[in-house]
Every structure is written in C-alpha cells, then in structure tokens.
Amino acid sequence: MTIKTIGIAGLGLMGGAVAMALRHAFADIRLLACDIDENALTAAETDAVIDEGFVDAKTMLPQCEMVFLCLNPSITLQFMAENMRVFAPKTLITDITGVKTAVVSFIEANLRADVDYVPGHPMAGSEKGGYFEARNCGFTGKNYILTPLKRNKPENLALMREIVRKMGFSRITETTPAEHDYAIAFTSQLCHVIAAALINCESDSGIIRFGGGSFEDLTRIALFNATQWTELFLENRKPLLARIAQFEASLDKIKDLIRNGDHSGLQIYLQTVRKRKEEQTALKTDDS
Amino acid sequence: MTIKTIGIAGLGLMGGAVAMALRHAFADIRLLACDIDENALTAAETDAVIDEGFVDAKTMLPQCEMVFLCLNPSITLQFMAENMRVFAPKTLITDITGVKTAVVSFIEANLRADVDYVPGHPMAGSEKGGYFEARNCGFTGKNYILTPLKRNKPENLALMREIVRKMGFSRITETTPAEHDYAIAFTSQLCHVIAAALINCESDSGIIRFGGGSFEDLTRIALFNATQWTELFLENRKPLLARIAQFEASLDKIKDLIRNGDHSGLQIYLQTVRKRKEEQTALKTDDS
Numbered sequence: 001m002t003i004k005t006i007g008i009a010g011l012g013l014m015g016g017a018v019a020m021a022l023r024h025a026f027a028d029i030r031l032l033a034c035d036i037d038e039n040a041l042t043a044a045e046t047d048a049v050i051d052e053g054f055v056d057a058k059t060m061l062p063q064c065e066m067v068f069l070c071l072n073p074s075i076t077l078q079f080m081a082e083n084m085r086v087f088a089p090k091t092l093i094t095d096i097t098g099v100k101t102a103v104v105s106f107i108e109a110n111l112r113a114d115v116d117y118v119p120g121h122p123m124a125g126s127e128k129g130g131y132f133e134a135r136n137c138g139f140t141g142k143n144y145i146l147t148p149l150k151r152n153k154p155e156n157l158a159l160m161r162e163i164v165r166k167m168g169f170s171r172i173t174e175t176t177p178a179e180h181d182y183a184i185a186f187t188s189q190l191c192h193v194i195a196a197a198l199i200n201c202e203s204d205s206g207i208i209r210f211g212g213g214s215f216e217d218l219t220r221i222a223l224f225n226a227t228q229w230t231e232l233f234l235e236n237r238k239p240l241l242a243r244i245a246q247f248e249a250s251l252d253k254i255k256d257l258i259r260n261g262d263h264s265g266l267q268i269y270l271q272t273v274r275k276r277k278e279e280q281t282a283l284k285t286d287d288s
Numbered sequence: 289m290t291i292k293t294i295g296i297a298g299l300g301l302m303g304g305a306v307a308m309a310l311r312h313a314f315a316d317i318r319l320l321a322c323d324i325d326e327n328a329l330t331a332a333e334t335d336a337v338i339d340e341g342f343v344d345a346k347t348m349l350p351q352c353e354m355v356f357l358c359l360n361p362s363i364t365l366q367f368m369a370e371n372m373r374v375f376a377p378k379t380l381i382t383d384i385t386g387v388k389t390a391v392v393s394f395i396e397a398n399l400r401a402d403v404d405y406v407p408g409h410p411m412a413g414s415e416k417g418g419y420f421e422a423r424n425c426g427f428t429g430k431n432y433i434l435t436p437l438k439r440n441k442p443e444n445l446a447l448m449r450e451i452v453r454k455m456g457f458s459r460i461t462e463t464t465p466a467e468h469d470y471a472i473a474f475t476s477q478l479c480h481v482i483a484a485a486l487i488n489c490e491s492d493s494g495i496i497r498f499g500g501g502s503f504e505d506l507t508r509i510a511l512f513n514a515t516q517w518t519e520l521f522l523e524n525r526k527p528l529l530a531r532i533a534q535f536e537a538s539l540d541k542i543k544d545l546i547r548n549g550d551h552s553g554l555q556i557y558l559q560t561v562r563k564r565k566e567e568q569t570a571l572k573t574d575d576s
Contacts, residue, residue, distance in 0.1 A: 123500035143497055173497045183498035186490055191502035193542055194482060196561045201531075201538035202474055205567040209431055209461045210471035212411035214479035214509045221502045222565035226558035233546050233554060243489075244543050248536075250489035254481055255532050258521050266521060270514035273484045277510040279493040 001026050002159070003092070007064035009057060009079060011035040011044055013126060014096050015070030016134025019049045021167035034060045040131035061086040069095040072228055073235050077106050084112060092156050093117040098184060099235040100147050100177035108149055116153055118160045121145040121180065122169065123188075127223035139168035145184075147177045185239035190247060192229055193240070195222045289314055290447070291380070295352035297345060297367060299323040299332055301414060302384050303358030304422025307337045309455035322348045328419035349374040354451075357383040360516055361523050365394050372400060380444050381405040386472060387523040388435050388465035396437055406440055406448045409433040409468065410457065411476075415511040427456035433472075435465045473527035478535060480517055481528070483510045 006022060008015045011033045019031055034054040035041055041053025054060040061067065061083055069076050076097050087093065093115060097103045104119045111117055123143035126133055144164045148157055161172055175183075199222045208215070233240055257266040294310060296303045299321045307319055322342040323329055329341025342348040349355065349371055357364050364385050375381065381403060385391045392407045399405055411431035414421055432452045436445055449460055463471075487510045496503070521528060545554040 123498065125500065143499060145498060171497060180498070183495060187495060187499045187503040190486070191506045193539070193546075194486070194506065195502075196558060197535060197538040197542050198478070198482065199561045199564050199568075200541070200557070201534040203564075205564060205571055207471060207475060208568045208572055209459060210411065210433060210468070211431060211475045211568075211572075212413065214483075215475040217505050217508055218479045218482065219565060219568075220505055222561050223569070224558065224562060226555050226562055229558055230551060230555040234549055234551060237546055237549065241543070241547055244539070244546075246489040247485060248539070251481070251485040251532070251536070253488070254485050255529070258481075258525055258532075259529055261522055261525065263518060263522060267514050267518040269488070270484060270512065270517055273487045273510050274512060274514055276487050276491075276493060277507060280487075280496045280499075280507075281511070283493055284496055284499075 003065045005030040005064050006066045007060050008033040008068045008070055010070040011040045011131050013129045013133050013137055016131040017137040018068050018070055019044060020134060021139050023049055025166035032060050032064060043131060057083055058086050062088050064088060064091060066092040073097045073099055073103050073231055076103055080107050084110060087115050089114045091115045094120045094160060096120060096122055098232050100180045102235055104147060104177045116156045118152055118157055119147045127221050129225050141170045144169040144172045145180055146174045147180050148174055181236050182239045185236055185243040189233060189236060189240045190243045192221055192224060195219050291353045293318040293352050294354045295348050296321040296356045296358055298358040299328045299419050301417045301421050301425055304419040305425040306356050306358055307332060308422060309427050311337055313454035320348050320351060331419060345371055346374050350376050352376060352379060354380040361385045361387055361391050361519055364391055368395050372398060375403050377402045379403045382408045382448060384408060384410055386520050388468045390523055392435060392465045404441055404444045406445055407435045415509050417513050429458045432457040432460045433468055434462045435468050436462055469524050470527045473524055473531040477521060477524060477528045478531045480509055480512060481532060483507050
C-alpha cells in the first residue's frame, strides 16, 4: 500500500464500517474522519478506529491522499461542490452512493484535473444506521461495484481494487453507471419497495402472531431510514419504475396460475424459480 | 406429562424437528416414527432421536397415546382416511399443516368419537427439506397456531399447549381455521409468491453480482419445495388471491408516489412503514 493517509467524509454506518475495515486491513495507515456528529468522532477515536476526527472537512481534506465519501447522494454532491478546491493534489477520491448516474456525472463534470475519482458502491449495509451500528455491518464476502471514469489512472483503479479486496469484499464488478443503476434498481430498490408495500398492506400489527421466517425475511429491511430511501428511490426513478413493472408482470403470471387452479403450470413455474435460485446460489460461491 | 408414547407420522424436515424437540423436552417418553423413507428412520434411530421406526403406520399407531401428523396437506387427508380405524382409543392427534380449513373440516367430519384431534400449525420450517435438515429447523421463540375443535377435551387442549411450549415455541395463538388461513395467506404464502415473482422477473443469474443483503433476504425462501408450495397455494387459493390483491394495491400506492416524484408523500409512506415494522418488532419481544 503506497497510501499513508486516508480520510473518511461521513462517519455514519457505512463510514464507520469502512473505517473499521481499513483499520483492520492496513494497520499502519493514518485514518482521519470528518462528520458533523462529534459523538461519532469521539467514539471512533476512543475505539482507535480513527486517528483523528474533524468537524471541519476543510481541515481534514488537505492531509489525505485518499478520501472515501460516505454520504447520502445529495450530501455527496453538496460536499463535492463545497470542497473541490480543498483536496490535496493527486487525491484519489471514491464514494459509496447507491445511485451512480446522477452522482458520477455531476462529480465528473466538476472534477479538478489534478485529482482522480473512482466511483464505487459497496453492496453492504444494515437497516440500522449510524456509527454505533457500524460493527454489525460486515463486508466479508460481499459484492463491490465500481463504475470507473475513462480518465481514471490505471494505477488508481488497481489500487482501489486492492483496497476493496483487502477490506473483505470478495467480488468486484466494473460496469457503467447506467448498468449499475438498472441492476441495483432490481437487487436493492425494488426489494425495499416490496418490503414497504408488504408492511403497508396489513394495518394490524398483531399479524406477527402468525408470522414465520418468511415474513421476517421479507420485511427485515422495512426498518430503513425513510429519508435516505426516499432519496434513493427518486434519484433512480426511471430504472426503478421499469423494475416495478417487470415485477408486476411476473406477479400477474403466478397470480393467474393460482386463480386458474393450474396445478401443473404453477408447479413448473415454481420449479423454474427454484432452479434459477440454485443457479444464483452456485454463482455466489464462485469467487471472481 | 401424562403421555408415555408419542408417534410421528412423516419423518421429514418438520417430523424430524418435532421428534428432536420432543426428545429434548421429555427425555423419558417413548418416541416412534413412521415413514416410507427407511434411511430417515434408521438415521433417527441411530441419532437416538426416536426409539423405533416403522415403515408401516398400522403397526405404529396402536402403540401411541399421541400422534403428530407431519405430512403435506393432501397426504395428511389420505393418511387419516386410510388409518382412522387403527388409532388406539383416546389417542390425541395433532397435525402441522399450513392450511387449516380444508384439512380440519375433512378430519373432523371423519373423526372417530373415541379419539381427539387438536389441529395445529408450527410457524417454523426451512427452505431445505428432509430429515437430514431437521437439526437446522429451530423452534425456540417461534409462533404456534392452534385451531381447536368445539369437541376438543379441555385437558387435551391444555396438554397440547404444554407440549408445544416445552418444545420451545414462545407464543401460542388459538383461532379458527378461516382466520388462520387468511392470516397465513399474508405472512407465509404471499411472501413465497413475492419471492417467486421476484426471482422470475430477471433471467440473468449474473444479477447476483449486484446483490446485497436485501435481495438475499427476499429470495432465500425461493429454494422452496415446488410440489409442496403448489399444494399450499392452491389449497388456500381464495385468501391468497385476496392477499395478493391487497399487496398489489399497496404496491400501486408507492409506485404512484415514485412516478409522481412526490418526495414528501413518499417519505411519509416510508416513515409509516418503518413505524409499523417497529411496532411489530416490539410486539414480537412480548411473550404471551
């Protein structure tokens, strides 16, 4: 590792988890963090997760060779607009936002020529937010998506991959922001829409007396941060609406089989589903 | 415990898990099991989970004071039709089927006057089936539903509750078959329909490179047994179709908020969802 000092902007759930993973992977780097929440900074210093915390990003950024932006999409854009002049020359910047087209195009258009920005999205998280939940947000075996810019320096992209790998992520995929957003609209946002709709259609909380593992599985993520997910849904509105339409068509098919009492058709549908899920599970155990 | 000998009809995932829980809760009872699969019987004998296995139910049933029917709904009906004459007098019979109206009405209509039948549904299971998965099907803290008959002897109902509690289940709910089926159509079958529809709407298994925890959560149950779930869906068709319609209406609401870019409306919707999920979680930690 050629980098000696990494700064983390935003020490919430993801920023905290990134800090912990970096500390664990690279014992001798200097880790800095900035956040408006002094409690999180103090706790992370006490935990020896970071070396120094800053309330003012402008004091931290000039000291960093690399910066992880661990902020909501809208705050990421605001942060970059306010602090673009402050980064040290040659800084390698990355982010963790779950929507890429809007974020990447804005940052790329405003990027200084002497810094580099490799957009990223760690596929990890928790329905519970904040630094104090960060320990429970494991990265081991998880997916990481990168949507590199044409102007990225090859050595920075290689470094980014090395760092992500050492943080515990097992599969790193490079793609375009548009492809990322279309895929994520399915694997992440549609799942959150479904969980919300499922919770919303039964007002009697006593229903959980009849709950088994499947209801728990499907609604665990309903403890989401409403502000954050409102933003993610609306930032990725078009791909998400396309994915909802796909899901509705798929739901219509199985609904018709049930309504028609089509025993063999339903069984074939469910067998196909199971086979596809098995394929996915097999692919998951292949490391890339 | 007044009962000395319990028989289990069907030593698959649930039968195996019931046997293990009974063995653990009541060390000195005699536990018998019948199944067409001799490997499961032999394994359970070797594991000391049961005392004796039987391929022929007619040899086992006369020896039992209590019988757990751990079979699919259709096999449960077939088993009862074939073996009604064989049960010992005063046998306490219970079942574990996930649909109650059809099963209970058939068994009640054909029940001998000198035996008792307390219908039940343990809200536990696993997407993986068979005796050799039974160890992973924990009962601790799970829900159990009973749909007692008017003719049930109070002492048998009390005994049933005691046994279920000792097996590890923490909340026992008594209700009618119709209410059970309507509730379960939501908490169990609708969830399986949704997971199936979700898997079915993306044919590229490579999508899992973009998968995070939420996609994994929502599709874990898609490794279901297609034969079993075809039966459960069709046996409970009417309540399930009503629940699918509720879910579609709920999905329409959130879809419209997203389509209209209604930031504050969407945020309120998601906040309401989160609040309800929190209520459910709080209720779950209350023991009844």
